[in-house]
Amino acid sequence: MKALPLAGVVLVLLGIGGLIYGHISYTTDKKILDIGSIHATAETKHTVPIPDIASIAALCAGLVLVVVGARRA
DSSP states (O other): OOOHHHHHHHHHHHHHHHHHOOOOEEEEEEEEOOOOOOOEEEEEEEEEOOOHHHHHHHHHHHHHHHHHHHHHO
């Protein structure tokens, strides 16, 4: 498979994934207390929203790349 249609397929999949999930969540551990053998950490959950317009733009750009790549082949 050529590079242009492959990049298009990747963008289409990312666009669909962004529309379905809508956000990326991850957790971080923060050290609260560290005295000798006593350790305390706090787990914090973070959420990063994915704008719908970015997902739609990636989907459309991916479709254009797939079509242009198919015409060149």
